[in-house]
Amino acid sequence: MTTPVKVGELLRQWRDRRRISQLDLAISADISTRHLSFVETGRSRPSRDMVLRLGEHLDVPLRERNQLLLAAGYAPAYGESELGDPEMAAVREAVRLLLKGHEPYPAAVVDRAWNLVDANASLGIFTEQVAPELLVPPANVLRATLHPDGMAPHVLNLGEWRAHLLSRLRGQVTQTADPALAALLEELRGYPCDQPVPEVEVPGPGDIFVPLRFCHRGTELAFFSTVATFGTPLDVTVAELVIESFFPANPDTAAYLRDWAAAEVR
Numbered sequence: 536m537t538t539p540v541k542v543g544e545l546l547r548q549w550r551d552r553r554r555i556s557q558l559d560l561a562i563s564a565d566i567s568t569r570h571l572s573f574v575e576t577g578r579s580r581p582s583r584d585m586v587l588r589l590g591e592h593l594d595v596p597l598r599e600r601n602q603l604l605l606a607a608g609y610a611p612a613y614g615e616s617e618l619g620d621p622e623m624a625a626v627r628e629a630v631r632l633l634l635k636g637h638e639p640y641p642a643a644v645v646d647r648a649w650n651l652v653d654a655n656a657s658l659g660i661f662t663e664q665v666a667p668e669l670l671v672p673p674a675n676v677l678r679a680t681l682h683p684d685g686m687a688p689h690v691l692n693l694g695e696w697r698a699h700l701l702s703r704l705r706g707q708v709t710q711t712a713d714p715a716l717a718a719l720l721e722e723l724r725g726y727p728c729d730q731p732v733p734e735v736e737v738p739g740p741g742d743i744f745v746p747l748r749f750c751h752r753g754t755e756l757a758f759f760s761t762v763a764t765f766g767t768p769l770d771v772t773v774a775e776l777v778i779e780s781f782f783p784a785n786p787d788t789a790a791y792l793r794d795w796a797a798a799e800v801r
Contacts, residue, residue: 542586542607543575549593550575552712564592583609596711597774598647615771618652626765626773633763637780639796641758647775648715649677649704657796660751664689677704677719681726691748691755694730699745701732746784754791757784 550560557575561568566585573579574589581589586607590600601611616623634642634655641661643654650673662670666684679685681697690696701723708716747758758781768774783789 540606541577542581542603543577545603545606546586546589546593547575548712549590549595549599552709553593555593560589560592564588581607583607583612587612594710597768597771599711601771613769613771613774616773618772623772626776630776630778633778633780639792640781640783642778642780643676644776644778645676646772646777647707647711647713648673649675649719651676652776656799657792659799660756660792660795661686661749663751675719677723681723681728683727686749687726687728689750691750692730692746693728694732695745696747697728697730698732698734747781751791751795756788756791758782758788759784 550557557568557571561571564571564585566588570579571589574581574585583604586603586609587600590603595603597613598615601613601615604611618627630644630653634644634653638655638657641655641657643658644652646652662679665679665686666682669679669682669685677700680690680700681687687693687697701720704716704720704723707713708720745759747760749756749758760779760781763778763780765773765776783792
């Protein structure tokens with residue numbers, strides 16, 4: 536039988552992960568170092584408000600803040616709704632407006648695990664050449680991108696784009712300590728890549744972002760992307776939604792996307 540992890544140990548793990556000293560955390564959270572030490576060693580049981588305060592100052596994700604509360608003997612503070620629930624109607628509408636408004640350029644919404652939640656019609660320019668089994672819900676966009684039966688054979692700068700995506704995922708693993716994300720990272724690292732994968736993203740002459748260079752029906756397209764999240768989430772599901780929008784990196788790509796979208800409508 537597994538022994539439950541105590542809240543003090545979890546807080547210490549998060550503090551170590553964030554590389555924050557007891558003194559610095561105590562000052563920022565406005566508590567004494569002695570009290571924080573007692574909490575971490577289990578000599579003192581923190582109040583519900585203190586658990587929430589420490590979780591906020593440690594930048595602990597909402598899902599893990601609920602785990603801290605449970606470990607301390609309190610009920611979770613943050614709900615976890617299904618996107619289809621009635622109370623999520625405003626969220627769904629906002630997402631659809633963003634996706635539709637971004638056409639004819641591709642955009643997608645993913646959850647914390649990088650599973651595809653929603654997308655606009657223009658994302659089809661990326662998924663058109665992906666093996667159908669990789670798109671079966673819940674389709675994982677990182678797997679569909681880097682898998683040899685996915686987008687990978689058509690990504691002209693695969694080594695560079697792979698390094699970019701793995702770097703983002705590593706940062707997320709560090710942020711959340713989620714074992715499922717760590718397992719996904721290991722899986723993706725095992726996929727073949729016939730190009731050099733840079734360990735550090737260093738810009739070349741004139742570069743201002745890491746581009747996605749993609750070949751669609753023999754035409755080279757270039758994209759850059761932006762990432763958006765909800766600004767003041769108090770629900771786990773909302774906090775973990777990410778909207779990634781792709782923009783053409785040159786006029787030729789923009790024109791191609793407009794023509795492709797118009798042809799798909801006909």
